[in-house]
Amino acid sequence: MSGPDWTGRVLELEVGPVAHGGHCVARAEGRVVFVRHALPGERVRAAVTEDKGGSFCRADAVEVLLAAPERVEPPCPLAVPGQCGGCDWQHAAPAFQRELKARVVAEQLQRLAGLDWAVEVEALPGGVLGWRSRVRLVAGPDGRAGLRAHRSHRVVAVGKCPIAVPGAVEQAVERRWRPGTEIEVTSDGDGRVHTRELATVRGKRRARQLTGGEAVQHAAGRDWRLQAHGFWQVHPAAADTFAAVVREWAAASPGALAWDLYAGVGLFASVLAGQVGATGHVVAVESGRRAVRDGERNLADLPQVSWRADRTERVLQSLSGQPEVVVLDPPRSGAGREVVEAVAAASPARVVYVACDPAALARDVAFFGAAGYRLERLRAFDAFPMTHHVECVALLEPAGKGA
Structure with a gap:
């Protein structure tokens, strides 16, 4: 049954915890209100911007009655209610933005994977402005x-x-x-x-x-030439940072087999190729044909890398061998149960998962848990300052390892 339509109504709210998506949670008359342009602990007047009549509605804080100490003046005059929707947290001090994102990652891991995990979101070089490439x-x-x-x-x-x-x-x-x-x-x-x-x-x-x-x-010690509007990390420091973490955690042995799933143009495949050497083999899987062409061209000096141009789900049905390590960097929707179960069935010693959505990551960590893998390490990076987005890199290993 449809409930009331509060669109346009102004509510006085006590703002509660941060939620995934760039807003905080408040309550009014038994309903949840997702409030943008607010911070936890504030008291605000918020105008309802969207209400479909269910158990929740959306609102913008149009007046701050009691400000949080972490509130700052947004550097962009358009980062206010009713204007540009590109940024979520310009009204929060940079260190507090990272704290909010850490809370979101931890909450998703607890809610979806049942893990109590202390999360720290690390800043990337260059500051919070002038980074979006x-x-x-x-x-x-x-x-x-x-x-x-x-x-x-x-x-x-x-x-x-x-x-x-x-x-x-x-x-x-x-x-x-x-x-x-x-x-x-x-x-x-x-x-x-x-x-x-x-x-x-x-x-x-x-x-x-x-x-x-x-x-x-330029990343991972290589120069890359690729289609300008294809996939590459948006933050100038992100590709090199993530490649360094993958290099440390993958730790592939000389002569080993490794899989790079959702490989893009082969950034992580190049790292794995350097580890397995000329006697090893890296299978790079990517559905984007232009990305595969760019990857083959950029990694032409690494014959140990072979490419599969198809959807990861389909390729995994025919991949053979036992990889020592699997790296996967899926889209925002995550890898999903089918891919996770196929990866786990291959019994790699390590899985390195690069994720741009904490909810999808937490869901897939739960799938890995059901398939016999546990989360061993996690690093989170503020690769999208001023927005609610956060990038995580997770290391998963067989649950029985070291037991």
């Missing part, structure tokens, strides 16, 4: 490029983006575009800006490269 803008009805409001198709025009790499969006926002055009902007490891437009013309989606096209990146 890839931005997708959209042209509003007036042709001005901007970013969408939270949970909305409404375009908020921007003059600049404080979290973007300097120079990344300025050219795009200075010109006028056909309304509805999406503009992808990427700043690569050499500081070159690559721009393409995505537009729907006569019902067909078309992409047109405007500047650049082939990006250069």
